[in-house]
Amino acid sequence: MRTPLRPLARILQAREDGLNPDSIEKENLRLRHEAMREKARGRAEFRLLILCASFVLAFGAIGTRMGLMAAAVPMEPRVSAPGAEIIAQRADITDRNGRILATNMTTHALYAHPKVMVDPKGVAVKLAEIFPDLDAAALERRFTDGRSFVWIRKVLSPEQMQLVHEIGDPGLLFGPREMRLYPNGMLAAHVLGGTSFGAEGVHSAEVIGTAGVEKALDARLRDPAQGGKPLTLSLDLTIQSTVEEVLYAGMTMLNAKGAAAILMDVRTGEIISLASLPTFDPNDRPAPIVDKNAEPGDSPLFNRAVQGVYELGSTFKIFAAAQAMELGLVTPDSMVDANAPMTWGRHRIKEFEGKNYGPLLSVSDVIAKSSNVGTAHIALMIGPLRQQAFLKALGFFEPTPLELIEAPGARPLIPKKWPEIVTITTSYGHGMSASPMHLAAAYAAIANGGVMIKPTLLKREGPTSGIRVMSEKTALEAVRMLRRVVTEGTASLGEVPGYEVAGKTGTADKPKKSGGYYDDKVINTFASVFPASNPQYVLIVTLDEPLDTAGSEPRRTAGWTAVPVAAEIIRRVAPLMGLRPKLDPPALEAAALDAVTAASN
Template sequence: MNGRIPLRPLARVLDARRRGENPDAIERENLRIRHEQMRDKARVRAEGRLLVLGLVFFCAFVVIGLRMGMLAQSEAEEPRAQLPGSSIIASRADIVDRQGRVLATNMETHSLYAHPHQMIEPLRAADELMKIFPDLNHERLVKDFTNGKRKFMWVKKKISPEQMQAVHDIGEPGLLFGPREMRLYPNGKLASHILGGASFGREGVASAEVIGTAGIERFFDDELRDPARGGAPLELSIDLTVQAATERVLSSGMKLMNAKGAASVLLDVHTGEIIAMASLPDFDPNDRPRPPVSGSPADSPLFNHAVQGVYELGSTFKIFAAAQALDLGLVKPDTVIDTSPPMKVSGFRIGEFEGHNYGKQTVEGIIQHSSNRGTGKIALAIGPERQQDFLKRMGFFEPTGVELTEASGGKPLLPARWTELSTVTISYGHGLSASPLHLAAGYAAIANGGHKISPTLLKQDGPHYGPQVMSEKVANEAAHMLRLVVTDGTASFADVPGYKVAGKTGTADKPKERGGGYYKDKVIATFSSIFPADDPKYALVVTLDEPVETSGSRPRRSAGWTAVPVAAEMIGRIAPLLGLRPEYDVPEEEEVTLVRN
């Protein structure tokens, strides 16, 4: 039952007939009423739909208005521009030095690929390609061109304009070219360990993604590929001219001292900027070699000795023990300590280089003569806990954090148990291994008045000091001791005319790769310095791996004979490039004799 009233209700029809009325009038009246009810329902339904539609439009306009307001209040953001239908971002920002000189850039080139099924003379094409690219495999080319299975194949990922023209002259329609950009390092091997290198990532025939594979290229890969940079280059802290001079001197010194490897770090002691950093042997990032699959990683030219290489840095660490003892008030520069033998710690005898006996020495004398026993006694007064805390605050417990992917592998090697014997040996640079960059940062803290700095490869806008790790007074006293090492101690070859240098030598026996123990005839020789000594601006560390100086009657391996002369030559070359004017001692007026013609 749907509740509808019948058009001809029986009761009303019978009643109408009794009264003599026409029953059809009843049907017409009921039909009119039914139609009016249907129109009313349709009108109500239509009005409801219009109301709902109006509400939908109102809500849409409110949402759009709110979104427009939010966009108006937000920061403008550059959209990522990509090739139509492609997700490959082919552009990459340049890398420049602190003077804006190009270290890495992009060059437009072409790739060569083949459609073997479109080739007319595949055998001739293979023969002609071998003339242009002798490094290709002829048998493989012939097989790929003729087996009928391959529709597409790469022949060369990048070719020169001359090679492109030569391939074009072959006249083979199945050989095709695709535009792309390649990474170019115009200075060749210069700063190779800093830059690292780049290669192709995702590839298409119309473009290829250039991605960083090592060094600064990989560390800042996302930033360098971000179109929002608007073409702005990545500005590094290094100076190209100083870097070139550093590498030239280090290479010559490495050959002269018959060393297996070498590293150098030049650091601004106030900003933490790395002005130059070199590692030898090196490589050309334009033709980056493959990582080694056997042997020691340190033997590969890809290995960054300045950052990845962790070594026992020998007596260069002695100044840290002296500085901490001064800062704790345990000693003064003129405090006398007896360095005479014997000295035993935990049953182990503590000796001196070549069996020397320096007798009673002041703290200054201990650093000047590089006494192991004297430094060890200072360290025992400090104690293991305080020594650990100081070296940790100096940054010798963690990687340096410099902007290189390889830096994470340069974590210092610490003793499993920090005993009293560890405290003594670490005070003179044995039992704790760190990188040359760690050492340069440590000496920078002495040079800048006692502030820890964080080494960086990015250009800075001014000094960036970290926490105070020693007082300014102690830092100045430590710098004075380092100056005495050059004027009256083991680093006399570092007395560069016109430039006052302060520093400390370190000669550490090289540990064996297997079986434990140390080589008797292999050392790591290091000279860590700051200059100018009276107003330090730079810290320089030079490290040689297995050096041997052979000009005398017997081979000499100590840092005073190997690393120091190399560092002295380096300072003499780079100091003028850094804008440091030489200062010479001028005799007093009464000592000058006038000569007249």
């Protein structure tokens, strides 16, 4: 409670003592005011202390932050969507032996801040001298139209970067980034595909796949969870180089428009080599052809081994023979009607160059001599429904499940209806179109004992499982028939001493866009298996419009074009894959005699 200013007891005492009672009130009022001033001073001092502490903490935090910023590495602002992080790192791609096929290289981009440029016109002129594809007048307009940011070049070489440095204008800036590098140039270009830039900033750029495995496995290559682990392909760089070299030489010598080759391990499904010609350099990927009249194969970007869907000719005949044997309809020695020409309704089935292998041929001879009529009679025994089911089991009704972005679009061309005449023509590879990759997978099923496995471009460890499409006995008999094609039949130029090549030729007339077939244009294929006694690899070689002019008359059949190219590939790559040649005793004796002669000399 507040003390009264005129306490009654003191007033009465003052009156008795003769003092003035008003002085008591004044004294008490003075004391009260002094107490109030002390209390107010205490509150003010406390408030000043809190305010000083706040200022000290605030300035301390600001000073600490400024110190950290001054000690940090300066960062350029990113030109990208708010909150969008640019993932620049991309895993390497290697072959099966760890050799680099695709990797990353640090480079720089060039951009400008026109508002801080000293001499925009002079800079534009000097940049046009360094980069001839840039227009000085256009650059000057961009530098002077009020923009605050201008991209000039997305990738610079070290030499170009130095020349820009020498211009010395503060408005020219560099941003570090990674770009994709293919150190082997054109080698395996159709497998790798290529990349481009996605989201871009001045500090980094997102590298994304545009074709091939770069596009098909883009998520895997960009996945941070992989920790930069390389993607290992099934390709062998040395073998790929050899295949492309021989294939290019063969295409050039035989005046072919294009060529493709596939080398596949029949037990694992691994693609050891995949080549398509003409090719390109993925470091400088060309633009697609936009001419409406151009064929897809006219572009070097077109992958003939996977995207090329062709009538593969007589290479299909072994499927009819194998299915008929599997169904128990024939044996290799069974005799079938081969009397040519064969009439079926209004259609006439003829042999090459009007030959007649009849009246009868064994099933094995039908394959060795490549008889259309004999194959047609075998197909009629099988029937349309069973033929379709077998070809479907061999993968000819769906795109190949390969790790290429182009593979899903390479769907075989299948007749909408399947009457008996289609059964006949399909049995010798006409009327139905598929890719060389389809053919490689189907021949691998014959070579490995009857198991259909999925082809892959990724390295596998050991054999893989698959669906059995024929018995081991049937597959073995089919390989023996294919061996006779090389030793006695249409692929005699395919013999490679010591490697027991087996295979089947296919010469298919090239179809016209308007309908019908060309008389002087063919697609030639040789599907081979080696070594025949223990099949390990399948090699498919396809040539587009080849013409052998080495002889007295031009020759267009596969036996004169695709077969010798395949034989040279096998001769070159078989030792590289560790296959030891199997020499007959006379050959061994001759080799020993040559060695003794060489030693004596």
